[in-house]
Amino acid sequence: MMDPNVRTGLFAALLAAAMLGLGYAAVPLYDMFCRVTGFGGTTQRASEADADMAARLAASAGARTISIRFDGSVARDIPWRFRPERSTETVQIGERDMAFYVAENESSIPITGTASFNVEPEYTGKYFNKIQCFCFTEQTLQPGETVRMPVLFYVDPAILEDENAKDVEQITLSYTFHRTDDASEESAGS
Structure with a gap:
């Protein structure tokens, strides 16, 4: 069984990596959304x-x-x-x-x-x-x-x-x- 502190640390690192990935994906995703919908x-x-x-x-x-x-x-x-x-x-x-x-x-x-x-x-x-x-x-x-x-x-x-x-x-x-x-x-x- 994994130590709770290690599990919490891994979860926090995974969450931080996911947020960083979403940050990089936000601009192209927003651009795609605007092109499809005509938004803005x-x-x-x-x-x-x-x-x-x-x-x-x-x-x-x-x-x-x-x-x-x-x-x-x-x-x-x-x-x-x-x-x-x-x-x-x-x-x-x-x-x-x-x-x-x-x-x-x-x-x-x-x-x-x-x-x-x-x-x-x-x-x-x-x-x-x-x-x-x-x-x-x-x-x-x-x-x-x-x-x-x-x-x-x-x-x-x-x-x-x-x-x-x-x-x-x-x-x-x-x-x-x-x-x-x-x-x-x-x-x-x-």
């Missing part, structure tokens, strides 16, 4: 095949249009100007559409950034699908460089069956660029 305005990532299927569903259902509002901003640590080319666009639900954002590096050094994103109203995030997006990868802009960055997307026709979302007239897609390279470079270029 998290959009979905779709393939071309998904977009084709959505277009067929929309055509057969006589889908309506919805307004998409585009928003762009930068964090304080990134000396870029960033904005959508057009602030709003009306799209047919289920049909692929493309929007462009423009970014300009206003510093004298190359800057690498990545975009975080969300949609409003939050509960529409699970219906907003991005096929191709600059937010999937880091972007490096040379000093003074200006680039156009596309977002290929569609709104899933399933939104029309959701009692909470079917009457939404406008979805806002927001991006914020954050610096991803060494912040010490900023002091050298500012």
